[in-house]
Amino acid sequence: MLLALDIGNSFTTLAVYDHGWIFQRRMHTHRNGSQVEYERFLREMIPTDVFSQLDAAVIGSVVPGLTLTIRDAIASLIHCNAFVITPAAYSYLRINTHTPEEVGVDLIANAVAAYSRHRKACVIADFETALSFTAVNTQGAIEGVTLVPGLQTAMRSLFSNTAQLPETIIEAPTTVIGKSTHHAMQAGIIRGYTALTRHLFEEIGSELNTSFVRIGVGGLAYTLCNDTALFDEFDPYLTVDGYRLLSQEIGVYRGPQP
Numbered sequence: 001m002l003l004a005l006d007i008g009n010s011f012t013t014l015a016v017y018d019h020g021w022i023f024q025r026r027m028h029t030h031r032n033g034s035q036v037e038y039e040r041f042l043r044e045m046i047p048t049d050v051f052s053q054l055d056a057a058v059i060g061s062v063v064p065g066l067t068l069t070i071r072d073a074i075a076s077l078i079h080c081n082a083f084v085i086t087p088a089a090y091s092y093l094r095i096n097t098h099t100p101e102e103v104g105v106d107l108i109a110n111a112v113a114a115y116s117r118h119r120k121a122c123v124i125a126d127f128e129t130a131l132s133f134t135a136v137n138t139q140g141a142i143e144g145v146t147l148v149p150g151l152q153t154a155m156r157s158l159f160s161n162t163a164q165l166p167e168t169i170i171e172a173p174t175t176v177i178g179k180s181t182h183h184a185m186q187a188g189i190i191r192g193y194t195a196l197t198r199h200l201f202e203e204i205g206s207e208l209n210t211s212f213v214r215i216g217v218g219g220l221a222y223t224l225c226n227d228t229a230l231f232d233e234f235d236p237y238l239t240v241d242g243y244r245l246l247s248q249e250i251g252v253y254r255g256p257q258p
Contacts, residue, residue, distance in 0.1 A: 001053045002253050003046075003078065004240040006106055007061035007070060009129040010152065014042070015240040016050055019256045024237060029063060038073040056254075057082035058247040060105045060239070083252040085109070085243060094141035107134045107145060109242025113235075114215055115140040116245055121210050124238065125197055125231070127218035129153055135204050136212075143208065146200055155189050172224075194224050201230075 001018040008029060015024040025045040030037065057074050059082050061067040067084055074082045085105050093112065095103055107126065114122040115136050122136045130153070133146040149157070151170055169182075176191045178184025201214050216224065216231040217238040224230055235241075247253040 001050065001055060002244060002247070003054050003057040003074065003082070004243045004247075005057070005059045005061075005070060005074075005082070006109075006239050006243065007059065007063050007066055008106065009063060010150075011128070012070070013240065014045060015237060016046070016054070017240075017244055017256075018053070021237045021241070022050075024240070029066065031063065031066060033066070033069065035069050035073045035076070038070050039076060042073060042077055051078060054078045054080070056080060056247070056252060058085065058243045058252060059083070060085045060109055060243045062104050062106060083247055083250070085246055094139070096137075096141055096143050097145070103142060103145060104132075106239050107132055108142070109239045109246065110134055110215075110217060111136045111140075111142050111242070112245050113238045113242035114213065118213050121208050121212035122215055123201055123204050123208075123212055124215045124217060125201070126239070127151060127216070127224075131193070131197075133200055133204055135208060137208060138210055146204065148196065148200075151189055151193055154193075155185065158185060158189075190224065194230060197224065198230060 001016055004015050004017065006013040010029060011026050012029045013024060013026050016022045027041055027045065057078065057080060059067060059071060061084065071082045071084060087101055093108065097103060110124040110126055111134050114124050121138045124134045126132045126134070127150060129150050131148045131150045135143040137143050155170055170189065171186060172190050173183055173186040176187045178187045205212055214232045215238065216234040217236065244253065248255055
């Protein structure tokens, strides 16, 4: 079995793979967390009977200060060295930007998983701390990325910088005209981001100049999933599946054994 971890700025996602993804868990990313604390988190989230069957681990991280801490926590629990995805690991992938090294490893993984599945142009909208749109062309190369503040980031900015606006749970409202302050904020953020996402898909597709698959991924993408025309596909496992494919490409993980 393979343990895959995606260390993000707000959340860390872990998932276990064996002839398919068995389960996925998310926890808040604690930047100052110790190895002992992350060992405890891992024990709490992974069933005991699974630990004995894990034989490989892969990490993708956009929080460099935590990468080694979590890698060491994994090694102490499953007695194998977790492979950390770095730019050297995906040098075979074409990135048609001015600064390829600036493209996050999570976006690389999204592109690899999406193109491997569809073999055509894709645009992946990843709803995390930042909302990113990764454009993949018909040959599987990354054409570029579009970034805007994520839903939670935008909502937090509202109540942090405005004296009379409260902290509000992100959920889809029934109407766009708010009947309370909470409702008004939800309507503006959710309906606004739905329109933003639809428009950026259209703009990016126009620049790709070909038909493409619109994919939603990330912890907050589900809040927009009621708009059935927005995504062609929603896959909460897309990023970790990209790490799995990269680890197999590199030879770190052999895949499920008969």
